[in-house]
Amino acid sequence: MDTKPIKMHLRSSNITEGKSRAPNRSMYYGMGYREGDFGKPMVGVANGHSTITPCNSGLQKLADAAVEGIQEAGGNPQIFGTPTISDGMAMGTEGMKYSLVSREVISDCVETCVQGQWMDGVVVIGGCDKNMPGGLMGMLRANVPAIYVYGGTILPGKWNGQDLNIVSVFEAVGQNAAGKMSDEDLKAIEQHAIPGTGSCGGMYTANTMSSAFEALGISLPYSSTMANVHEEKVKSAKESAKVLIEAIKKDIKPRDIVTRKSIENAVSVIMATGGSTNAVLHFLAIAHTAGVEWTIDDFERIRQKTPVLCDLKPSGRALAVDLHVAGGIPQVMKILLNAGLLHGDCLTITGKTIAEVLKDVPDAPPEQSVIHTIENAMYKQGHLAILKGNLSPEGAVAKITGLKNPVITGPARVFDDEQSALQAILDGKIKAGDVMVLRYLGPKGGPGMPEMLAPTGALIGAGLGESVGLITDGRFSGGTWGMVVGHVAPEAAAGGTIALVHEGDSITIDAHQLKLELNVPEAEIAKRRAGWKAPAPRYTRGVQAKFAFNASSASKGAVLDNF
Numbered sequence: 001m002d003t004k005p006i007k008m009h010l011r012s013s014n015i016t017e018g019k020s021r022a023p024n025r026s027m028y029y030g031m032g033y034r035e036g037d038f039g040k041p042m043v044g045v046a047n048g049h050s051t052i053t054p055c056n057s058g059l060q061k062l063a064d065a066a067v068e069g070i071q072e073a074g075g076n077p078q079i080f081g082t083p084t085i086s087d088g089m090a091m092g093t094e095g096m097k098y099s100l101v102s103r104e105v106i107s108d109c110v111e112t113c114v115q116g117q118w119m120d121g122v123v124v125i126g127g128c129d130k131n132m133p134g135g136l137m138g139m140l141r142a143n144v145p146a147i148y149v150y151g152g153t154i155l156p157g158k159w160n161g162q163d164l165n166i167v168s169v170f171e172a173v174g175q176n177a178a179g180k181m182s183d184e185d186l187k188a189i190e191q192h193a194i195p196g197t198g199s200c201g202g203m204y205t206a207n208t209m210s211s212a213f214e215a216l217g218i219s220l221p222y223s224s225t226m227a228n229v230h231e232e233k234v235k236s237a238k239e240s241a242k243v244l245i246e247a248i249k250k251d252i253k254p255r256d257i258v259t260r261k262s263i264e265n266a267v268s269v270i271m272a273t274g275g276s277t278n279a280v281l282h283f284l285a286i287a288h289t290a291g292v293e294w295t296i297d298d299f300e301r302i303r304q305k306t307p308v309l310c311d312l313k314p315s316g317r318a319l320a321v322d323l324h325v326a327g328g329i330p331q332v333m334k335i336l337l338n339a340g341l342l343h344g345d346c347l348t349i350t351g352k353t354i355a356e357v358l359k360d361v362p363d364a365p366p367e368q369s370v371i372h373t374i375e376n377a378m379y380k381q382g383h384l385a386i387l388k389g390n391l392s393p394e395g396a397v398a399k400i401t402g403l404k405n406p407v408i409t410g411p412a413r414v415f416d417d418e419q420s421a422l423q424a425i426l427d428g429k430i431k432a433g434d435v436m437v438l439r440y441l442g443p444k445g446g447p448g449m450p451e452m453l454a455p456t457g458a459l460i461g462a463g464l465g466e467s468v469g470l471i472t473d474g475r476f477s478g479g480t481w482g483m484v485v486g487h488v489a490p491e492a493a494a495g496g497t498i499a500l501v502h503e504g505d506s507i508t509i510d511a512h513q514l515k516l517e518l519n520v521p522e523a524e525i526a527k528r529r530a531g532w533k534a535p536a537p538r539y540t541r542g543v544q545a546k547f548a549f550n551a552s553s554a555s556k557g558a559v560l561d562n563f
Helices: 019-029 035-039 060-072 094-116 131-142 166-177 183-192 205-216 231-250 260-273 278-290 296-303 320-326 328-338 418-426 453-461 522-531 542-550
Strands: 042-047 076-081 121-126 146-150 157-159 162-164 384-387 395-399 407-415 435-438 469-472 484-489 506-510 515-518
Touching: 019 035, 042 060, 042 094, 042 231, 060 076, 060 121, 060 231, 076 094, 094 121, 094 131, 094 278, 094 542, 121 131, 121 231, 131 146, 131 205, 131 278, 146 205, 146 231, 157 183, 166 183, 166 418, 166 453, 205 260, 205 278, 205 328, 260 278, 260 296, 260 328, 278 296, 278 384, 296 384, 296 395, 320 328, 407 418, 418 435, 418 453, 435 506, 453 469, 469 506
Parallel strands: 042 076, 042 121, 121 146, 407 435, 435 469, 469 484
Antiparallel strands: 157 162, 384 395, 395 484, 407 506, 506 515
């Protein structure tokens, strides 16, 4: 590979050239640099490694491989860290409220280091859910050549001949509480569900975002479904770094790649793979950061023309490792491209277009059961429906795959926190036909919009997944499925109608008509609104207080700079 100096694109040359910059160069000499290094690009490696979570505890080897790749391609690697919060570990606790906050902290870290050190490019490496949108948002803000390296998925756990994953544990809790599973089996599932490093194994949020990034063209082909423990993941990280050096030479920047058309490609892949509801929130934020015109209604537009092609958990059967063996995201994209459902002319970090990247991918997958053809699609339309009505005039997000009939009208069971809602399920107080309302859990009210995997998992485990509705201004895990609607906006803390629901009120969820309605006369709703008072902030200092004060509506991505 050509390693000649490429000064025409080097921002760092402003720091390292000339006599007036000698003090700056002196700092680099202290780290072992030599005079010849100053003609090479300074390339950041944003390393999300931590021992906090299995999602990130296998990242160091990828960062090391990226450093080797940068050096071999003629660059100077500059490593810095980014934090992570494990959704799986924080779920159901006060710590879960820091998860979405961490998306903003990660993006701040990437932007601050890249801009503060005037880097010429950056490799961002992450595994857990918020690492990816946070990393890409930081890349878009800095807008220097950048590539994303996903940490990789986890292998399935095993118990009694069955594949397990993190959602197996949450559903087992519900089964145990309903008397359908012994304490011994619950403990065994808990101990065997996570066999090692890597991100949660279904088409949950981490694998959804990695797949979408591959579709965007900001990650290498096939990289989004590799397992963390496999050697190909290390090789892909090294190759990613080398591709980035070429992108620096060609001056290919994130905002050249992340466009309205490429976001349409990413959302089409999210729909085709049955991805997480969190993708709606994150791509609203990504589009905002990229300066791309994109609204919550655009998801519904893409949904209505994009079939679900992949039989993947949580509502399907297979895991990301199975998708990888079946042909990975490139195979899914080739099917969509041939059907006219992708923009083939979008640029990728490789310098090639999407059509060029997919040129040698087969038109149809080999015989297997994970990726379906258009003609044999799992569902004719996508699974992430945007519902509106007097309960969600700005929109709410429902995941409707796996449901026999995504329509319910029933009495509201109202909870102002997650813990009391979960306890009601475990105590058998929630009955078929009920519509649970979990509120004051939005971006401002939570604050931090926590995920509701514990109660939704408990509903599934209790056998109530299709007979009980659940609406919330909070979020759901990518592992959630059932008659659930999240991201209800405006949220309760902002005076949204969800704050005005009373116990026993009739609520309708109708995914066929895209409706979310409180069946109460408008005059009564107006009367309740006149008497409503905003609750006092849960936090008045620190990162949570700052997030609650600045966060936009979920319908705008819950970003902090939508001024």
